[in-house]
Amino acid sequence: MKILVGVKRVVDYNVRVRVKPDGSGVALDGVKMSINPFDEIALEEALRIRERGQATEVIAVAIGPEEVQTQLRSALAMGADRAILVKCDAAVEPRDVARTLLAVIGQEGIGLAILGKQAIDDDAGQTGQMLAALWDRPQVSFASKIDIKDGVAVAMREVDSGIETIEVDLPAVITSDLRLNEPRYIKLPDIMKAKKKPLAITDMATLGVSLAPQFKVLKTDAPPQRARGIMVKDVPELVAELKKRGVLS
Amino acid sequence: MSRVLIIADHDGKRLGGGAARCVTAAGKLGAAEIHLAVLASPGGPIAAEAAQITGVSKVLVVERAENAHPLAAVLAPQVVKLAAGYEYVLAASNTFGKDLLPRVAGLLGVGQVSDLMSVEGPHTFKRPIYAGNAIITVESPADVKLVATVRTASFAAAAGGGSAPIEVVGTEAALPAHTRFVSLNAANNDRPELQSAPRVISGGRALGSAENFKIIYALADRIGAAVGASRAAVDAGYVPSDLQVGQTGKIISPALYVAIGISGAIQHLTGIKDARTIVAINKDAEAPIFEVADVGLIGDLFKIVPELTALLG
Known part of the structure; x- marks a missing residue:
């Protein structure tokens, strides 16, 4: 079984992004970029499944400009067997990402796709579920545990009311939640090895996908700031303050 | 005039808190009719709850046996059938x-x-990106069906007391058998629900253990509050994952939010920005949580929390 893992290049999660004063977007110049943290978790899970002998190959797939090769090399260093970059300089909406991944799935004969549950830049959280819909296969979103056996995945999902366990037939799409695993650290020799691993570059046209963006972003604003608060010196003062504000009776 | 179809959230037994907030959002779209679809089995009790939300013109119940548990792969084809005409x-x-x-x-x-998070026009909306550190205004073409998830913290729940008609409808959709429910390990339901509670007491890594978290529960129980937690506290195993507040957990908007021993990572702050009053209790005066807190108290939580609980008794 081949596993596809989606890799998105995003602003590093430690960076506090700033909105450009002209409202045209967020300032990305010189900002540190990384693999979307949820995608790292997805990749780690794929590697563990392969290491248990339940998959033959892990393929990291990214969509984006030339620079995304850096993140794909990191994915290879983590342990992916090979990588595919679908070159595209335009912003790609989740629906088009799903259509593109579906084309790769068809080409590669993928048995399991693991994606992050959301990317920490656009926070859309759509691609996995859309991909599953287009592929007409099961989805396990927000997975916190995955067991694969005899063509079936039994997975735990973090839902608002607790932990749900579902069973899906493979092929399927799984999206990773935070606690699915803790991704491994990349060691120096792995970085060297990754340089020799195959990284294929293709594009939308070759895959037969044409972008069909639906939304127009009219502007980007900074969020409203909360007014500066006050400090109290002890518990009685805190209680008095909260009563004064009417939030405690 | 347009029509809005809201898919009611539920856990198989009870209506979730999101539907009434979606009704408020739908009201801002200037729609002629707002229909609430309940896909459940049995659907009756959930539909009865849904019918009480004011502003709902009609409740549609789809009671197929396959809907006993809300599985997206099973519900989606039915929603697609229902969505025609909306x-x-x-x-x-x-x-x-x-x-x-x-x-x-x-x-x-x-x-x-x-x-x-806000309706700017019938086809223009605002939504947060980068964990709420930027807000984009997006426009969707008028002739394309608009599918949207509603950020519940941005809309108050529509009031109860209504009595919308309930219509049982069938869908002919073919349903997949490739996805099967196994079990739900439900959280403790004795306390108020985190997402809709007017008061929330949250604990962070500084609590140090699941055992120590008891002081958070005690304080919450004293004032009838829900309990929340930072990602760090959940990762450390102090509390179950459904208590996590933040970018990847729950986004909440209580009247009172008390962050105890939570430093205030951006990812956590995005989950609480809509709280009316934020209180921070932390021993580190430099903790970022104080930047968003309305009322801050620096000190040892293990002294402050029991004292606060006692004082509120």
């Missing part, structure tokens, strides 16, 4: 809606607006 399809941006709606959008061949 300009908008909405659901709450909780795990129910986040799981289901992108699959619906995928089947419909359209995009989705996630976490819709």
Whole structure:
């Protein structure tokens, strides 16, 4: 079984992004970029499944400009067997990402796709579920545990009311939640090895996908700031303050 | 005039808190009719709850046996059938809606607006990106069905007391057998629900252990508050994952939020920005949580929390 893992290049999660004063977007110049943290978790899970002998190959797939090769090399260093970059300089909406991944799935004969549950830049959280819909296969979103056996995945999902366990037939799409695993650290020799691993570059046209963006972003604003608060010196003062504000009776 | 279809969130037994907030959001779209669809089995009790939300013109119940547990792969084809004739399809941006709606959008061949936080016009909306550190205004074409998850913290719940008609409808949709419910390990339901509670007491890593978290529960119980937690506290195993507040957990808007021993990572702050009053208790005066707190108290939580609990008795 081949596993596809989606890799998105995003602003590093430690960076506090700033909105450009002209409202045209967020300032990305010189900002540190990384693999979307949820995608790292997805990749780690794929590697563990392969290491248990339940998959033959892990393929990291990214969509984006030339620079995304850096993140794909990191994915290879983590342990992916090979990588595919679908070159595209335009912003790609989740629906088009799903259509593109579906084309790769068809080409590669993928048995399991693991994606992050959301990317920490656009926070859309759509691609996995859309991909599953287009592929007409099961989805396990927000997975916190995955067991694969005899063509079936039994997975735990973090839902608002607790932990749900579902069973899906493979092929399927799984999206990773935070606690699915803790991704491994990349060691120096792995970085060297990754340089020799195959990284294929293709594009939308070759895959037969044409972008069909639906939304127009009219502007980007900074969020409203909360007014500066006050400090109290002890518990009685805190209680008095909260009563004064009417939030405690 | 347009029509809005809201897919009611539920856990198989009870109506979730998101539906009433979606109704408020739908009201801002200037729609002629707002229909609330309950896909459940049995659907009666959930539909009866849904019918009480004011502003709902009609409740549609789809009671197929396959709907006993809300599985996105099973519900989505039915929602697609129901969605014909509606300009908008909405659901709450909780795990129910986040799981289901992108699959619906995928089947419909359209995009989705996630976490819709304000309606600027019938086809123009605001939504947060980068954990709420930027807000974008997006426009969708007027002739494309708009599928959106609604950021529940941005809309007050529509009031109860209504009595919308309930209509049982069937859908002919073929349903997949490839996805099967196994079990739900439900959280303790004795306390107020985190997402809709007017008061929330949250604890962070500084609590140090699951045992120590008891002082958070004690304080919460004293004032009838729900309990929340930072990601660090959940990762450390102090509390179950459904208590996590933040970018990847729950986004909440209580009247009172008390952050105890939580440093205030950006990812946590995004989950609490809509709280009316934020109180921070932390021993580190430099903790970022104090930047957003309305009222701050620096000190040892193990002294402060029991004292606060006693004082509120």
